[in-house]
Amino acid sequence: MCDHSKNIYKPYLATIAELRDETSDIRSLRLVFQDEEVREKFTFRAGQFAEYSAFGAGESTFCIASSPTRQGYIECCFRAVGRVTDALRSLEVGDTVGVRGPYGNSFPIEEFYGKNLVFVAGGIALPPLRTVIWNCLDLRDKFGDITIVYGARTEADLVYKHELAEWEARSDVRLVKTVDPGGNGPTWDGKVGFVPTVLEEAAPAAANTVALVCGPPIMIKFTLPVLEKLGFADDAIYTTLENRMKCGLGKCGRCNVGNVYVCKDGPVFTARQVKAMPQEF
Amino acid sequence: MTNTAQKLDTIPLVDSGYWSSVTEAIRTEAERLLSSGEVTAVIGYRAGRRSGTALPAIATSPEQARELVFSPGCVNNLALYLTKAKKDVAKKGKVAIVAKGCDLKALAGLMGESQLKREELVIIGVACAGVYGASADRSLPLSEETIARKCRECTVHAPEGVDLTAGSVPALPQLSPEEAEELARLEAMTPRERWAFWTEHFSRCVRCMACRQVCPFCYCEQCYCDRNRPQGVETSPRPAGNTAWHIVRGMHLAGRCAGCAECERACPMDIPLNLLNRKMAQELKELYGHEAGIAPKEKGPLAEYREDDDQSFIK
Amino acid sequence: MSRIGVFVCHCGENISRTVDVEKVAAAAARLSGVAYATDYKYMCSDPGQGLLKKAVAEHRLDGIVVAACSPRMHEKTFRNAAKSAGLNPFLCEMANIREHCSWVHEDREEATEKAISIVTMLVERVKKNRKLVPITVPITKRSLVIGGGIAGIQAALDIADAGHEVVLVEREPSIGGHMAQLSETFPTLDCSQCIMTPKMVDVANHPNIRLYTYSEIENVEGYIGNFQVTVRKKARSVDMDKCTGCGVCTAKCPQKKIPNSFDRDLGMRPAIYVPFPQAVPNTPVIDRANCTYFKTGKCGVCQKVCGPGAVDYEQQDELVVEPVGAIVVATGFELYDIGPKPAGSPYEGYGEFGYGTIPDVIDGLTFERLASASGPTGGKIVRPSDGKEPKQVVFIQCVGSRAREKGISYCSKICCMYTAKHTMLYHHKVHDGQAYVFFMDARTPGKNYDEFWRRSIEEEEAVYIRGMVSRLYQKGDKVVVMGSDVLVGVQVEIEADLVVLATAVQARTGADSLAQKLGISYDKYNFYSEAHAKLKPVECATAGIYLAGACQGPKDIPDTVSQASAAAAKVMTLFAKAELEREPIVAKVNERNCVACFYCKKVCPYGAVEEKEIRDRNGNLIRVVAYVNPGVCGGCGTCQATCPSKSVELDGYTDEQVIAMIDAL
Amino acid sequence: MPKMITEQNLRALIDLLVKEGSRVVGPKAAGTMTLYEPLAAGEELVLTELPRRSAKEAFFPLCETILTYAKGEEGVQVNDIDPARFPETVLVAVRPCDAAAPGILDAVFSWDYDDQFYQERRKKTAIIGLACTKADDACFCTAVGLSPAETQGSDLFLTPLSGGGFRVEAVTEKGEKLLARYSQLFGEAGSAQPLPPAEPGGEKLELARIKAWLDANFESPLWQEIADRCAGCGACAFLCPACHCFDINDEGTEAKGARRKSWDACGFAKFTNHASGHNPRDAQNKRYRNRLMHKFKYYDDKFGKHLCTGCGRCVRACPVGIDIKAVLDEINSK
């Protein structure tokens, strides 16, 4: 999508239109491209990622967290843990960031038409699914039942809290939210337990259903057997991988898992594909 | 060969019997240590594929011990394999290490910095005649032409404070101190000339970090120069960052460097890095009487002070 | 960190006269990350601070730079203002554009440019500032006093009277120190014992004082508020609980010919002894080195005669650990050994004065024992050699003191006064005797001191000769003293019956090793160093340790007692708070990156770095890392500059903050 | 009719090219080494030695600025670097092992996204190859399917002649053009015989067999065995003509600075380290495995080529004596 005819490493400039602190160290940014032409032409698919730069600190890779159905802006969500994310977090509304992308493959949304969807996410890994969730909710009549199982360590660690409330309020979405034992406050109205356990309890039917799973490696590790037990085939389970990237273009040699370049062959993979890779991620 | 008028500097410094006797002594001891279970591994050298080369080897069985060698190609300072950054090698349990005199200084330095404990180590010292220089033609024997620059000024041919000395030091001729001469040549230059000398070298630096990675003292988990918050030293291989990197490294090693010159040997761009370390060693000796030695030091010259230290440079 | 407010102060006209403050504020407003910038006439005034607080709220500021005077002037003011505006005070910095700019430059353009650049640097710094929280350290409200001389006794009594427990440790079998050895004291000539012994008894009876005599400090760990002191109670061979102090054992001990050091070896004592009759505690101790039983295994008389069965030959040294929050060091002094240069001493001896070879050459403290009513002669002044009353006594001042060539350049402070006192005591006891004093200068600052000194000359007929003694030798039963009177310009020769040397006061032998245990610093004479010569004269640089008396430098009794009370007051001040609060400018270790080379530990002036073991859940040692005790860390940052991997970082002066400033140059 | 050029004319050709404004890069003395560097004159050309660093930096420099930025009152201004303005370049006296590399790297630099920094230089560079007549015991080009006389990769190829001078072969159209344009410097080859090509020693490798082993041995004790010795530096990667991993960094402050792309090495411990601390290749065995796999399996899987030309630079440079040829021999024999 980028006009790469000259310099594929040159980012578009975007202005921070809104920012929101999801947790004490996780922030969401809504970015609007400064160039009008780019603003109109920039399209992406759910699951794709971009390289975001804070000038002076460098670039960092996150998924585009907003839905392709919502145009005129993109959103991202990140935890401030390194040089670039710290710098991005220090920016204010009106400040400029660089954006390169969109890169990578995406969720085959069209293939999900007519199917039930189960989203399973943990902690800061909701953003890659949030883009799909909104994408599907915006085309609600094309899908069957939609179930979202989302958990975090504590109540405070849940991201997109306002949207959780919105989904909870909708009758056409089933939201199961949970926190790890001990992470619940006095007013917590969700479940208490680890995501795989809660998923098992929620027991979405596997027939004609696709599961989209995103979370920390440990959550994925325990979630896949649960899905299997519930009857999901490896081809019906999608996840995203996040490896360290620099170029996002399949050149710099960092993100490969075996011969798979996450930046180009991914980041979206089915469980079958993930199982076929060397276990080095 | 019919050529009898062999050039003086290509005459072998020692006869080949010397190398085989050291090799045999190392093998015997390594075999004994491993078969008695006294150590779990012996860090030594074995022959490489190419003639005249040797490479670090970690023998964990008596059979492997029989493959250990000592030859002029045994250039590495094996102390590297005991430091934290490479801690996988020194697996659990006591290990033995083959050490030349120069390597012993590094071991002593590491003991002084709480990285090693003498009692957890069996040191097989080598009565060392010298090793090849980085650019030596390894098809030739060890001679004045092929010997490493550091070996020309070696003062520790015979190891001290070791558990066993392999071989005995043969009679060796006095060699001219090339490195000292080079240092003196640089010192005699104007600052601008020295700047030109060093920046030419540093501009070739590719930041492969071989100097750091082979240095027994660069055992930090997180190198200062890899940090990015803040980025004290630029990481990209440009003259500016390269110069900063080598200056910072020189400073971090000042008073610690044991003078093994591995950095210089490892440098694929032939930067004479040991000159920096040697210069600092010389200055610290002049200023504070410090010298890297075979006995571990409690503090080191830049971690202690005297109230009457020189301050003629301070206004 | 990027909603920074910049407040440029005019300081009346102090800044605005040479710095274009509006231009500075405007330039600051353009800096990235600055959300608000303004200038104001007096930022430190109430309305100025109000402006700051209001801006914090209105502009959601998360950092403040006040461009005004030196931070040494108003940093606290503005940090407090920031705090009351709900901001962490450490997110507020001052840009010094007065002392470092407007007051030192005249050119308006240059000064304005410099002010902008200073503000820019500080803005970049503030972006990297972190929220810091003051450190609180719990305090153990007990104190340790080391030394049971007058300094230690005074400090212990003061602290104990304030209601805090005191552990008083004395090396000798009895407390009392040098003052207990003195006869009378200048300038009032009170009997030393008379004023001292009641205090000693008070110590013994005080419910808040735990007294360890015949004990030494073995080890000190911890830091202000939280020291763990190990005391070695040396084996007394007498059970203190059982002993009634009846004195039978000392009376019956067959070994009686041991010189009594309390009496400067003039008198003798038995192998089981109390050093002097008024000793506290009045419990004997067996001098094992001289006891026949300990030497040969035969004798055992004392054990047999002891009714309560208190004598215990099997007694061992005992180690007691005492937790305390503060330490008063009052270890006193000793006298310069004036004999031939002793092996290992840094000082040259005074062999030429015959001390140790001529029996009738004695030092001042020996003279005190001679003059003391409770001394070996019952207060009668006699010559050690033949017990005759000396008719001509020569006193020589400044022996050892102010003698740079012999190794000591300081003045021992008390000798002028005690020599004057000696001449008086002598004259009172030997009415027909004549005292001569060789002196360099008479130093008599102190209340009633000069009057006292003059009295010794004018009323007590002491002859003062200004000059030094050049030679001294035995001639028959006389000691010939040859010197010069520099005032008159003649050579003087006196055939003396007794010569008394006013020897220098020096630090206790072993003062350095105790200092190392305590982690306090000392000067080249081994006197302990105060934190500041004028403003912190009783504190050590090591927090929680205080000095009293002559261990810090030569002192007379009034000064010693004053300082002891001052040290006690410092301890009480510390104990008055529930917890100790400290500025959080301390070093912290990044345990993930620390490789345990311990260079930080090697350079830390405070001994604040410890080795910390990291263990897994099963208790297996994974690795060792450095740990900086925030209670001990002084915040100098030497560790960080030394650490190769920068795994230790000084809060408030992190590399990020410094490099941000440099990059903003 | 085969052409030839004398050494003198070869140097004259360089002088001429430089004069016409081309950049000429060739082996040049640099202290104790020879390096591919821009030549100011033909006399600087060194013909006797294999340069220490490969020729890849003519296309893919050690470090290059990819953009600069400055923050002004109106926000951030990004200043592009226009690859279209890169100079026309002639790479001269390039050994076959170096000349082969661009042909391998083209694939990755044009895979979906054209890296114009590489492509533009590639397009504007003519390569004059030079056959090797001597090899040392680190050379193993023949073992990986190349040869000291391999013309592939060069536009013009020079083979030293026994009587001095070089036989000249135009391999590509670019080469033909060069030949035509500077025809005055080239003569007829006549009967002069080329010097025999060098003969690098060592066992031949069956690359397909090696790949098959790699396909099956993601887990193998071999990786640990090598990693035990590996010091984790990047000397091998940085000297390699085919290694192409890179890093992108911003240098400067928030207000102004440059974004730079520079060589990186998969052997570095922090190469794949996430900011969170998670590192997929957290041990040296995984990193060495990736290096070898990337060269002989992954790249093959993706692009049908292997990332090795047998130049032997990594063998010579490795400070701990890791010898990729010995490793391949071992795999080959399994």
Add this chain to the structure above:
Amino acid sequence: MHAEKVKHDFEPKIVAFVCTWCTYAGADLAGTSRMQYPSNVRVVKFPCTGRIDPVFILRAFQKGADGILVSGCHPGDCHYMAGNFHARRRFAAFRKLLEFVGVDLARLQFSWVSAAEGGKWVEVVTELTERIRAMGPLEEFKELELEECWSGKIDTPELQEAYKAIP
């Protein structure tokens, strides 16, 4: 009273790394005493000279400083007892290293300035500024900043342009 202000062609950038207890206070004293000195100096405050890392000096040179002053408490006066003693050794060594690499040590001044020595601060800063002004800009590090691969020469016109584009 004051001499007419002279305009110089070159105004050097001088950075002073000082400890807060002595030299910073000494500079404050110079201010309260209204002493005058060149405005070139920029002060970076540290708790103690012991905190000053040689990297800071290097970094300052790289970022455009033409002269650097490091100043702290006189020996024996250190607020932290020994920080300046450690600093003294560290910088005695570091200056030798810089000199060996080719930095003219006239650009790097060390001094002890106590809180009472406002006059000495003025003297040290003035002297250093004038010396550096006479020496001219420190070109060495500035040249390096602009160089890129191939033995340090700015290799291509577009690169030269790129550097020009960095304001």
